Amino acid sequence: MIITDFGYCLAPSNAVKVDKTTDWRFEKLCALESDVLKCIGCGSCTAVCSAGHFSQMNLRQCILSLSRGQWEKSVRSLSRCMLCGKCLMVCPRGINTRHLILSICRIYCPGEGGSNA
Amino acid sequence: MINKNIVIVGGGPAGLEAARTLRNAGLTPILLEGSDRLGGHLLEWDSLFPSNQKASEVLESLTADLEGIKWFTNSKVEEISRIKDIYLVRTSSGYTFQANAVLLTTGFSLFNATLKQELGYGIYDRVITNADMERYFATGEHPCIHEPKTIGFVHCVGSRDEKICNRACSKVCCATAIKQACHIKEKFPLAQVYCFYMDLRMFGRGWEDMYYNAQTKYGIRFVRGRVCEVSEGMDATLNIKAEDTLLGKPIRMKMDLLVLMSGIRPRKDTEDIASNLHIELGTDGFYSPRDPFIRTNESSNEGIFLAGTCTGPATLPETFSSARSAAARIIEYLESK
Numbered sequence: 001m002i003i004t005d006f007g008y009c010l011a012p013s014n015a016v017k018v019d020k021t022t023d024w025r026f027e028k029l030c031a032l033e034s035d036v037l038k039c040i041g042c043g044s045c046t047a048v049c050s051a052g053h054f055s056q057m058n059l060r061q062c063i064l065s066l067s068r069g070q071w072e073k074s075v076r077s078l079s080r081c082m083l084c085g086k087c088l089m090v091c092p093r094g095i096n097t098r099h100l101i102l103s104i105c106r107i108y109c110p111g112e113g114g115s116n117a
Numbered sequence: 118m119i120n121k122n123i124v125i126v127g128g129g130p131a132g133l134e135a136a137r138t139l140r141n142a143g144l145t146p147i148l149l150e151g152s153d154r155l156g157g158h159l160l161e162w163d164s165l166f167p168s169n170q171k172a173s174e175v176l177e178s179l180t181a182d183l184e185g186i187k188w189f190t191n192s193k194v195e196e197i198s199r200i201k202d203i204y205l206v207r208t209s210s211g212y213t214f215q216a217n218a219v220l221l222t223t224g225f226s227l228f229n230a231t232l233k234q235e236l237g238y239g240i241y242d243r244v245i246t247n248a249d250m251e252r253y254f255a256t257g258e259h260p261c262i263h264e265p266k267t268i269g270f271v272h273c274v275g276s277r278d279e280k281i282c283n284r285a286c287s288k289v290c291c292a293t294a295i296k297q298a299c300h301i302k303e304k305f306p307l308a309q310v311y312c313f314y315m316d317l318r319m320f321g322r323g324w325e326d327m328y329y330n331a332q333t334k335y336g337i338r339f340v341r342g343r344v345c346e347v348s349e350g351m352d353a354t355l356n357i358k359a360e361d362t363l364l365g366k367p368i369r370m371k372m373d374l375l376v377l378m379s380g381i382r383p384r385k386d387t388e389d390i391a392s393n394l395h396i397e398l399g400t401d402g403f404y405s406p407r408d409p410f411i412r413t414n415e416s417s418n419e420g421i422f423l424a425g426t427c428t429g430p431a432t433l434p435e436t437f438s439s440a441r442s443a444a445a446r447i448i449e450y451l452e453s454k
Contacts, residue, residue, distance in 0.1 A: 042343035044342075047360040048358060052367050090345040092277060
């Protein structure tokens with residue numbers, strides 16, 4: 001294929017392609033951990049997070065990203081979690097956040113210690 | 118029908134409006150109020166959104182003409198029993214009233230904010246509630262309000278929170294917060310005022326305009342995130358933690374004054390009254406109407422009617438409409454007997 005240099009190029013789209021985000025991992029997560037559907041995105045978990053103060057760890061954003069099929073970056077940031085459970089205490093929807101984080105790790109990063117967690 | 122007795126339990130806005138409507142229709146309702154004054158929560162509020170009309174003016178027009186209404190204060194209902202079609206209502210003042218129909222207008226109670234310990238109400242002096250704020254607006258005095266530079270309003274305290282067993286939205290706190298935020302900004306124009314919200318529910322007529330004015334005219338700053346921890350610094354200022362969820366980052370701030378928007382909860386005696394009268398409660402703890410669309414003023418027990426916030430959070434105009442429709446429904450019921 002001959003690629004002609006027109007003197008410009010197209011930047012890759014920054015949009016989330018929602019049509020293409022059906023993701024077996026998220027469906028599996030919902031089946032295992034229906035709590036994930038309860039999140040109203042208030043950000044309480046992130047506000048109290050001991051790790052989030054110093055890193056990109058953000059459970060609210062992670063849950064939202066997973067539901068949109070954008071999981072690579074956000075799941076990695078969960079590795080900062082120390083399982084202190086403060087998020088569990090403040091969640092207004094009563095989500096068992098600690099259990100949820102472990103389930104996310106089990107499904108999204110098996111073999112990185114997640115499967116044994 | 119003129120000989121028929123109607124007992125109204127609760128002398129707040131709903132009870133007063135229903136009593137007036139029944140009186141205007143030629144009946145002589147009996148209005149029972151447990152406290153020593155008629156008016157309910159209106160007595161504790163300074164002004165009302167969205168027009169900022171004084172609550173006392175509304176109360177005055179409600180109580181201006183009570184002729185033809187037999188009203189009793191300090192008359193808490195202790196027991197309601199039924200003999201055939203007649204209800205017997207016994208009060209703490211020692212009277213027993215006969216009634217062909219009973220209208221419950223028992224209202225709500227504000228959430229006790231000390232139960233959300235992490236927000237520091239009752240622990241730190243500069244954390245106050247919406248009710249305290251109204252008292253301050255009415256009297257101009259509060260020991261901890263001296264030229265605050267930063268003021269925060271925390272929405273959804275005691276509502277939309279499963280940790281205190283209340284999933285429901287209190288419906289009116291968003292508008293109340295914005296009303297109070299604008300009002301305090303008028304008093305302290307140099308202060309920076311923040312509203313911490315989860316979702317802004319400005320569904321009423323004129324409410325969106327309040328929000329618009331709060332943004333543009335008053336410069337109130339809105340942060341989408343829930344305040345979940347408050348602590349006090351050495352200088353008595355408050356340190357708060359939240360996430361700015363639109364920014365996607367945790368935020369930390371110092372506040373000179375924090376106002377918790379306590380939500381609407383069922384009164385403590387709701388459950389007792391419901392079991393006494395065999396009427397059903399919803400999962401939110403408020404009385405359930407017989408049908409949510411048409412028979413909204415009827416309870417599951419014949420002859421017992423409902424109006425106002427004892428059936429769930431409502432604005433004042435909604436409460437008045439509900440009271441008038443209950444009165445109309447009671448008249449229909451008594452005529453059919």
